[in-house]
Amino acid sequence: MGKAQYKKKATARRHNPIRVPDAHLGGGKADGKANPEKEKQMLPVLQKLRSPDYADRTWACAAICNLVANDAATRRLFQGRNVVGELIERLSDSVDEVVVEASGALRNLAIDGGHELVSEMFNKGIMPHLTVLMGKIGSTVDEVLAADVQADSLSDEEIQQRKHILALAENVTILVWLLADANHKTLAAINSVAGGVAELLVKILRGREKLGLGVTLAAAQALYALTQDNRPFTNALLHTADALPTLVALAKADHAALEAELKAKAAKAKGKKKAAPEAEDEEVGDGRLLLTRVLVAGTLRNVVDAGSRTDESVGIAALTNDVILPLVNSLLDVNLANVVTRVGELVAALPAEDVPVAGKDLQNDHKSPVEVKLERLERMLTTVSIALEVLTGICAGLEDAEEEEMDEEDDAEMEDAIEDEALIAMGRDAPGEAGPAPTVKTTATLPTLLGALRLPERLSALAQLTPMSFPPTGAQPSLHPPTTAALSTLHLRALEALNNLLLTVAASLAGGADPSIAALIPAAGIWATVFGIISAAGEDASALTARGQEMRLEVLEAALGCAWGVSKVSADQLSPLAVQVQMLMDVLPALRSDAARTRALDTLAALASRPGVSVDENRAIGQWVLNLLPSANDEILVAVLNAVIDIYADEGRDYDRPVFVAGGFLDALASSVARVRADVRKIDRRKQPELRARAEEAYENLTAFVKYRRSLRL
Template sequence: MGKAQYKKKTQAWRHNPLRVPDAHLGAGKAEGKADPAKEKQMLPILNKLKSPQYADRTWACAAICNLIQNDAATRRLFQSRNVVGELIERLSDDIDEVVVEASGALRNLAIDGGHELCGEMANKGIMSHLTVLIGKISSTIDTILTGADQSQATSDKFFQERKHLLDLAENVISLLWSMAEASPKTLQAVNAVASEGLLVKVLQGREKLGLGVSLAAAQALYSLSQDNFPFRKALITHPSALQTLIEVAQQDHAPAESSQQAKSKKGKGKDKQSNGDAQEELPEGRALLRRVLVCGVLRNCVRAGSWADEKVDISTITNATVLPLVNGLLDVNLQSVVGRVLELVQALPKQDVVTALGKDAKTDHRSGPELSLERIERSLSTVVTALEVLTNICAGLEDEEEGPNGAEAVEEDGDADEDEEMDDVIDDEGLIERGREPDAMFEDLSTNPVVNPGATLSHLLTGLQLPQRLTALSQLTQLSFPPANDNPSPHPPTTSVLSMLHLRALEALNNLLLTTAASLPSNPSAASQAAAAVPVQGIWDAMFATVETIGSEPQALTMKGQEMRVEVLQMALGCIWGVAKIAPAQLTVQSQQIQTLIDVLAVLRSEVAKTRCIEALSSLASRQNVTVEENRAIGTWLIQQLTSSAAPLSSETLIAVLNAVIDMYADETRDYDQEVFVKGAFLEGLSGIVAKVKGEVKKIDRRNDRQARVRGEEAYENLVAFIKYRRSLRR
């Protein structure tokens, strides 16, 4: 469990470039205290959604977006009046402009409201409307791409219709993206729509269709291709998908960025000075983000050695295209970015959105500083996506094979059940007597994991210097988490994306350290080289700085909306485990750091994180230069966890503690063995828990979690063999 690597992203922990969690917006709004001025505006706006005048219906859709933006309380107020159902009904409106604005309002609702809103949309039948719209959009795109409308290209009507198409396509695809990330149920509904044809078609026509809609397509493809086998299969079997993805991944994004930058400057006039924003300093960013997302889609879909890999050679694409692109995005000065964000926040317009709802209200209106903040967020989101792709590349351990199943497994289970019934009447000494001999304890030590990273380990460690750069990206800033009180972040979108960026950097670093540690047994001479390539002390100090910063506000760890603090804390512990495994003798360890690892277990929620912590303590306690006092502190605590009659350990934690104790005291020649293990009567303590351990292992249902049961049985057998071995030394 401690060796967990990260290939898949949990949907709930992915940063949506436009989505700000409700809890980041401040306790007042989260508690449902809607702005009275906005509440007064609500009913007239809802009534206009059914107005016979299409202009009123269009305006109402835009007004709803402006009122609910980053305001959970007002959004829920509208929800209580069935705003979702009303907007879905407008998707079948006779007027294109109304359909476009309704889809935009629903898109923003889905983005702002997240899982809750997407689930409501699915329940109210949005997928049937999206299916119809996808068909219309797809056929119209065919017309544009084939040039059939060249004769109309000079008419104002054509340009207006084309704009409506692009806006509608972007909104619909963004809705598919949000629905795909909401829940397994909504993901299944999106899979049933078979949207891969439209998404690939949009990428194929990216030059004519523009950045907005093609970026939305790339985002949808990226989300749908993660941990979603049905969609991956449909995508790679699409006749032109793989070639299109490769073309986008390899195409230089700079010309598209320059073209978009020129368009954004054109026509600004005096607004450029009056806004006082930083648009001249920042690239548009959408073409780069599109390219990184497509690289991620390729890595998600094409497995090394698969039939698809025979067509595209994912290893060559990774080394020639993906890694150079990702590598260029990792040197971000986050402290400087945060400083610029705080400056722009001070320059935001103070006008009340309610008084700004004039007849020309639009769903996507942004002031100059808002556009600059949006671009900064997009740049950070691009780094997050690049880190996710890098995490996949650094995941160098091949997945373990599943244990036996079918009739053979059932037969084995039956035999085991009979043995367990007999064990119920046997005491500790009887179980020790029946246990396997000490020699068996070392039988499996020669089995090493298969290491196969997406690039050579030396290139990742030395060529790209990833350990140092990922560590820098993991360091917290003043905007990394929402404040540990009822106040919102100064800029919630930046806080949301920074939290995710730190987590993704730590995940990539965790995988890199894990792959490095796993490669050492197969090549012992590489141990010193790895220690030199990995700045273990620098990573160690940085990770403890993160742990201590998060631990300085312990009350926040249990607050709603602060979940990312625990996620980052747990992943930092994974990196501590990694350096402790790679080169423990190279570390300068403070006694307080050992106590911190012991104390932090009480607040961890993940069994994987707890196991990492315990295994890190074991590595520290048995490192070459460990002191007797350090070993005693760790060993005594571990034995107390096993022998205490207080709250029982979970099965995974129990297994980790048993393995840690056996690893620490398997070599009786160590300097600390006599002073700690023998004088501390650890053997007597272990001998008295054999039946207890056997009983806890039996509670693991082998039918529901066979691997955990196998690990538990191995730990039990090793415990008995270890006890016999240590007793034999006394003779």
């Protein structure tokens, strides 16, 4: 029980590509109202979207982006005037420049507005337009890649056309990525044209040197999102010519050398001109090549299973150990406290908000030097988060056992009115043995992950919260919402990777691995870190259910998974404080998922039965767990039964007689047998076969445990 291994992210769980959830912005402004100056410009801007003059239409598309950027209240005003439908209509405009700006406006709206706004785009018919544009982009990319012409030999008109098509390719690719992550319906729409999408994305990656960083990164983001637990698209990608060789080559490419080469070319192109302010201060670096490489590495691990036929041409184990793991490892030592301090300094230096006015030079991606630096810091945090997602998969060493076929027995063949004692008499004489240890299989060895790379310590450091990790619980938004959104995601991913690593260690030890690997886990340090996170995330109980605080609860639940892992691997090294034990008890009602509640219960059981536990500690936990039994059902019922049996399985423990015997635990368990059986039989074996099987096993162990403990009295 409690083994909740984090796998590839399902679309509903991903925090990207929503840059900043609406609620993080405080409704747009602290009072939830749009900027009056922006509101005045709304109608004139919308009117120009239908202007006969293409320059007006182009300007209007760009103006929309500036008016709604990171301002949910103003964005909703525009939505109420059907801005999404108007912009989608502009995707079929006769002028390329208008199409580019309209696609850019939709891209930025979707990134800021998130899943709900992307769903609106889908419902208003964006897919047919994107399909047409993808065909147009693919043809132009073919021409660019086939032409043996240097960019500096092109005419001004040809250069402008190429800029338009590259900008359009980036915008459309990002919209595909957003649609893939929005919901099952939008993902299905992308999958319906999976072959064409895969071909275009691979084509972009193959021609990355000619097409530029922006569109290459967008293609990598789309591929990574589309290959996560999405077999239809994965199959299409694997059947795309040159897909795997292109991805492997990009994963192996030295991003640092390529970035240096690009900087040299840019400097040469500018000649003696003074560099832009943002280019002079490379405190973080552009980071797009690095992020692209990490995304491609993640895509390869998404689509290539070790030992599969596809793996014959890739060698994913060797690629992971020689290329992917070193790449990920190089990103794990970022000092988040320093990042938060720097973000605070940059935010203080931001220029006052400049409300756009009419002007032919308005651009929808204009950023000040300070904004560029903030964006680069945000990209760096995102890169680390994606690297942690990849590491989570590397650390996921458990292979699920195949489910046995279950007989469709008739639950009604036994009378519901059978009493406790009769049911106990019908039970087996001894609790069943634990099932076989799960198969452990990792592409990297545990001594490498635990010892050479010191992952437990480094992941714990990345999981530690900062003052900017969650949105404030009051009315004011975060100091810098994009950083807050990125940090909370990073903490979650670090905890998920640590959880998987601890699970793999626990399973390896159960399977007979060298016990010395447990010594490589800094149990006390992880325990302290985890409970610092649980305390900080859960200090305001009302915040756990507040809109905009969803990541607070997710991080807390992931931290509980790590607490469970440490308690299973190194319980003998733990000396939990009474306040920590009470924290586990208090947090249970606030948890959203049964899996998280089960982790908390299993952790308490491990603490109550750890070597050297005092009688008083055992009594406090044991009595509390037993008190849950009358109201527990389904997953929690199974967890409670397993916890009680695990704690008191050994009648020779010092705490058994003063707690289990003196406290009348056996009588309480015996009197619950009929009720437990009735609750187990309510679990539909067709809808929840795994839960039903575990519940039946727990019930059988309960009756056997009662019989066994009674036999000890004789």
